[in-house]
Structures are given as C-alpha cells and as structure tokens.
Amino acid sequence: MKQGKYRITANRCIAYKVWRMDLEGDTSALDKAGKFVDIAVEGFFLRRPLAATCWDEKGFSVIYKKVGKGTEALSRMVPGQELDIITGLGNGFDTAACNRKALIVCGGLGASPVFSLAKELISEGKQVTLIQGFNSKYDIILNSEFKDLGIQPVVVTMDGSAGMKGLVTDAIDAIDPDYDYFYTCGPAVMMKAVCDKLQGPGEASLEERMGCGCGICYGCTCHTKSGAKRVCADGPVFKKEEIIW
Amino acid sequence: MVTEVNLCGVSLKNPVVPASGTFGFGLEMAGTYDLNVLGGISLKGTTRESRFGNECPRIAECPDGMINSVGLQNPGIDVLVKEKVPALRKVYDGTIIANISGFSIDEYAECCGKAGKCDGVDIVEVNISCPNVHGGGLAFGTSAKAAAEVTKAVKEVCRKPVFIKLSPNVTDIVEIAKACEDAGADGLTLINTILGMRIDILKRKPVVANKYGGFSGRAVLPVALRMVNQVAHACNVPVMGCGGVSCAEDVIEMMMAGATAVQVGAENLRNPMVCKEICENLPKIMKELKINDLREIIGIV
Numbered sequence: 001m002k003q004g005k006y007r008i009t010a011n012r013c014i015a016y017k018v019w020r021m022d023l024e025g026d027t028s029a030l031d032k033a034g035k036f037v038d039i040a041v042e043g044f045f046l047r048r049p050l051a052a053t054c055w056d057e058k059g060f061s062v063i064y065k066k067v068g069k070g071t072e073a074l075s076r077m078v079p080g081q082e083l084d085i086i087t088g089l090g091n092g093f094d095t096a097a098c099n100r101k102a103l104i105v106c107g108g109l110g111a112s113p114v115f116s117l118a119k120e121l122i123s124e125g126k127q128v129t130l131i132q133g134f135n136s137k138y139d140i141i142l143n144s145e146f147k148d149l150g151i152q153p154v155v156v157t158m159d160g161s162a163g164m165k166g167l168v169t170d171a172i173d174a175i176d177p178d179y180d181y182f183y184t185c186g187p188a189v190m191m192k193a194v195c196d197k198l199q200g201p202g203e204a205s206l207e208e209r210m211g212c213g214c215g216i217c218y219g220c221t222c223h224t225k226s227g228a229k230r231v232c233a234d235g236p237v238f239k240k241e242e243i244i245w
Numbered sequence: 246m247v248t249e250v251n252l253c254g255v256s257l258k259n260p261v262v263p264a265s266g267t268f269g270f271g272l273e274m275a276g277t278y279d280l281n282v283l284g285g286i287s288l289k290g291t292t293r294e295s296r297f298g299n300e301c302p303r304i305a306e307c308p309d310g311m312i313n314s315v316g317l318q319n320p321g322i323d324v325l326v327k328e329k330v331p332a333l334r335k336v337y338d339g340t341i342i343a344n345i346s347g348f349s350i351d352e353y354a355e356c357c358g359k360a361g362k363c364d365g366v367d368i369v370e371v372n373i374s375c376p377n378v379h380g381g382g383l384a385f386g387t388s389a390k391a392a393a394e395v396t397k398a399v400k401e402v403c404r405k406p407v408f409i410k411l412s413p414n415v416t417d418i419v420e421i422a423k424a425c426e427d428a429g430a431d432g433l434t435l436i437n438t439i440l441g442m443r444i445d446i447l448k449r450k451p452v453v454a455n456k457y458g459g460f461s462g463r464a465v466l467p468v469a470l471r472m473v474n475q476v477a478h479a480c481n482v483p484v485m486g487c488g489g490v491s492c493a494e495d496v497i498e499m500m501m502a503g504a505t506a507v508q509v510g511a512e513n514l515r516n517p518m519v520c521k522e523i524c525e526n527l528p529k530i531m532k533e534l535k536i537n538d539l540r541e542i543i544g545i546v
Contacts, residue, residue: 001277001517003516003517003518040515040516045306045307045308045309045310045311045462045463045511045515046304046306046311046514046515047515070306208301209301209302209303209304209305210304211303211304211313211514212267212513212515212517214273214277215269215273216267216269216273216513216514216517217266217269217304217313217315217513217514218266218269218289218303218315218318219301219303219313219315219514220303220304221297221298221301221303221315221318222301228297228298228318233273
C-alpha cells in the first residue's frame with residue numbers, strides 16, 4: 001500500500017448517480033486488477049474505499065455512486081483539487097487461475113474493478129466473455145470502454161430498457177458461455193446466484209463496511225470456509241469454494 | 246530533547262503507543278513503516294479461546310469519530326504468546342503491551358499469567374469492559390468491586406507490570422481507578438470506547454449488527470482528557486491516556502492532563518501512518534512549546 005496526494009484531473013457524472021473521477025499521482029502500488037484505494041474526504045472521519053477502475057503510469061480512475069454524504073462531497077470536487085489516498089489495497093484478482101477462456105459477470109458498479117481485470121486477461125492473451133447487468137439503461141457504465149478492449153459485452157437489464165431483459169443468470173442461460181474460470185463482482189445476491197449457477201472454478205470480489213481498509217482494525221471480517229477473513233486485507237477477492245454466502 | 250518516558254520500570258523511547266484494536270498485532274503494519282519509531286504497541290485484545298467476534302457491519306461512521314463493534318476477534322492467548330509476539334519481536338524492539346480480555350476472573354488470570362510469562366511482552370494491559378459472567382451481567386469495568394477482584398487475581402499470577410484499562414461508561418471513574426490501584430494495579434489505561442449507536446434511517450435499524458458499539462475518535466478527546474486528569478491526580482500509579490488523540494499536540498495535551506504515555510486509537514484507521522507522523526513531529530512541537538523533557542509536563546494541569 002502507498003499513501004499520497006492525488007490531483008483530480010476530471011470528475012464527472014457518467015450514469016444515473018454514478019460518477020467517474022480521474023486522478024494524477026503515484027500508481028506504483030496498483031499492480032493488480034481488483035485492488036482498491038481508500039480516499040480521505042474532507043469532513044468525514046473514515047476513508048471511502050473504492051475499486052481502482054483502471055490506471056497507467058500517470059494516474060488512475062475510480063467510479064463511485066452517490067449514495068451518502070461522503071460520496072456526495074466527493075462528487076462536488078473539481079479538477080485541480082487534491083485528495084489524500086491510500087492505493088494498492090486488497091489482494092486483487094487471480095488472472096493466473098484462468099487458462100484460456102474467462103467469463104466475467106458483473107452487476108452495476110461491479111463493472112469498475114473488472115474493467116482492469118478484463119484488460120489484464122486480454123494482455124495475457126486470454127479470451128474474455130463479459131456479462132454486464134444493470135437495473136436499467138440509465139445505469140450502464142463502461143460499456144464502450146469494454147468494447148475498446150475488443151470485448152462485446154452482453155448487457156442485461158432488469159427492466160429490459162437495454163440489452164436483454166432479466167438477470168445476469170438469465171444471460172448466462174441464453175449465451176451458454178464457454179469458459180474455464182469465472183470472475184464476478186456486484187451485489188452479494190447477484191454474486192451468490194452466479195456462484196451457485198456456474199460450474200467450475202471462479203472467484204468473487206466481496207464488499208463490506210470497512211474501518212481501516214488495510215487489515216489492522218478487523219472491522220470487515222467475514223466467515224469463510226477457511227476461517228475468519230478480513231475483506232480488506234485477505235480479500236476482497238475470494239475463491240468461490242471459500243465463500244460462505 | 247528528551248522524549249523518553251518510564252512506565253513502572255519499562256522505558257519507552259517516546260510516549261506514543263498505538264491503542265489496542267487499532268493496530269492489529271503490530272505485524273500487519275511492519276511492511277508499511279519501521280515500527281521501531283514507536284514508544285510501544287498495544288496488541289489486539291486477546292481472550293482464552295479464539296473468537297470470531299460480532300457479525301458485520303462492525304463499523305459506523307460518526308461526526309469526528311466512529312463506532313466499532315468488532316467484538317474481540319482474536320486467535321486466542323496461546324497463538325498470541327507462541328506466534329504473534331515472537332513474530333513481532335523479530336522486527337520490533339520497543340515496548341510490547343499484551344491486551345487481555347475475559348469473561349470470567351479465571352479467564353483473565355489464566356490469560357494474564359500466560360502473557361506475563363511470554364518473553365516478548367513488557368506490560369500486560371487488562372481490558373475490563375467485557376460482560377462479566379460472574380457478577381450478574383455487569384461489566385467488570387463498571388463495578389469497583391469487580392474491577393478490584395480482577396486486578397487482584399491478575400496480579401497474583403503476572404509478574405510483569407499490569408495496567409488496567411478502564412471504561413468511561415461509569416458514573417465515577419475515580420472510584421474504579423482507586424479500587425484497581427488499591428488491589429495492586431501497576432498502572433491504568435483510560436479511556437476505552439464510549440458506548441454509542443447509529444441508526445440507518447432508511448433501513449430503520451442500527452448501523453452496526455450488534456446494535457451498540459464503542460464510540461471513539463477525535464470527538465472523545467475532551468472526555469478522555471477530563472477522565473485522565475481526574476484519575477491521574479487521584480491515583481499514584483502511571484496513566485496511559487487514550488481517546489481522541491490525533492496529533493503531537495494532542496499527545497502533549499494528554500500528558501499535561503496527567504498521562505505518562507499516550508495511546509492513539511481510531512486515528513490509525515483513517516491514517517495508518519499517524520503514529521509514525523506523531524513520533525516524528527513530537528520534537529518539533531516540544532521545541533515550539535519550549536519543552537525539553539516530556540516528563541516535566543506530566544500532570545502539570
């Protein structure tokens with residue numbers, strides 16, 4: 001992990017209540033897809049843990065939903081302002097676990113951490129099938145960015161306003177994907193349904209209310225089949241067979 | 246310039262100690278900075294058997310603070326003395342404080358006995374704010390009699406200096422502090438967290454799964470200072486001041502109130518580097534305030 005100051009270069013609304021912030025600064029601790037950052041927001045005691053969507057040598061991006069006062073304050077920040085951020089937290093996805101063909105199933109903001117995962121898998125020469133679930137067309141994020149990676153995302157919406165109508169599990173039925181390993185990120189109920197449905201090995205990126213974000217407070221511990229694990233430091237990515245839903 | 250302080254014969258190179266529960270077992274932070282800048286480290290609260298603790302959510306944010314209801318998640322005393330302390334000793338030569346919790350006097354005595362016999366442990370800190378299964382459901386820390394009984398039982402089996410960590414959730418903290426001192430406590434740590442709650446108004450239920458939790462963070466500093474001041478002037482044993490400390494100035498303030506060493510708690514969770522920053526900043530603040538020796542200011546107010 002690395003703590004430092006990051007300068008905002010862009011902060012804009014990209015979907016209903018969803019914002020994307022681009023930041024400039026040291027990204028050396030972001031060495032793996034699925035790691036997260038912890039952002040100190042002026043006036044709030046605890047940091048806001050957010051997945052790193054993507055990064056390069058100059059900076060990184062996060063995508064967040066305005067759900068409370070902290071993310072509301074974050075959305076009011078403008079380019080040029082600086083934020084105190086801890087980067088490179090968590091374990092990240094295990095791309096080596098996938099041999100040739102990956103299936104990624106994400107829901108809502110779960111598209112954010114799997115964006116860099118897809119990028120990484122493709123750079124390793126692996127084939128990626130992506131299913132993106134949203135409530136409606138107003139919630140769609142990163143669709144064109146995934147296309148730029150050469151992926152054709154299968155979009156599914158609950159209300160049918162874009163792509164297929166239904167759940168991500170309906171999309172799995174419809175396309176019958178060919179894969180040797182799967183990755184999932186999104187609401188817990190969705191990830192559970194995905195893990196229950198999909199045959200074969202895979203992993204899910206979990207979420208929990210956190211204190212420190214770096215493994216010292218034990219505030220985000222979950223039960224797993226291999227004992228108590230801290231979502232922030234032992235996770236957030238856990239193997240399917242380890243997870244107790 | 247002297248930053249060194251002494252707790253019952255144990256020398257700390259400076260008064261800064263990450264508080265129990267906010268710094269894991271120390272090793273979690275060893276890769277982030279050199280722990281040897283710290284005066285001491287108070288390890289995560291440990292019980293006889295391993296515990297999962299409470300269900301999540303365990304954390305609720307508050308204005309200038311937070312609530313935690315971790316519920317003493319720990320691997321048990323045997324793992325602490327056989328694995329955690331020896332591993333930390335390999336990278337840290339400062340003062341190690343084992344923090345012990347229990348649900349009965351027997352459990353406190355057994356764990357403190359084991360901690361006291363562990364080579365790497367310098368001080369044993371006894372957390373008496375857990376439910377007391379022997380005393381009719383009251384917390385040990387909210388009854389002077391029960392607090393004294395724990396202290397006495399622990400002192401009988403532990404040769405290392407024993408600090409009793411007091412709860413602020415009492416009417417008269419001085420009465421309990423004195424009872425511990427009379428029962429043989431070598432020192433006192435205060436304050437533990439203040440019982441609090443937050444409610445999710447959308448879900449119409451408490452934010453933390455355990456309903457109530459311990460409130461800590463910057464907001465509690467004035468309460469901690471007042472209690473440290475009362476206890477330090479009423480008792481003759483050294484006090485480790487704890488509660489709301491977030492910077493070197495707060496350390497000085499806590500010492501002026503009566504603390505010999507100062508613990509930093511919730512602030513570690515928002516800034517994992519804060520203890521290192523405080524240690525580095527302390528001489529600068531001392532210079533500004535014309536303090537040559539920190540020992541001179543202990544309890545001057």
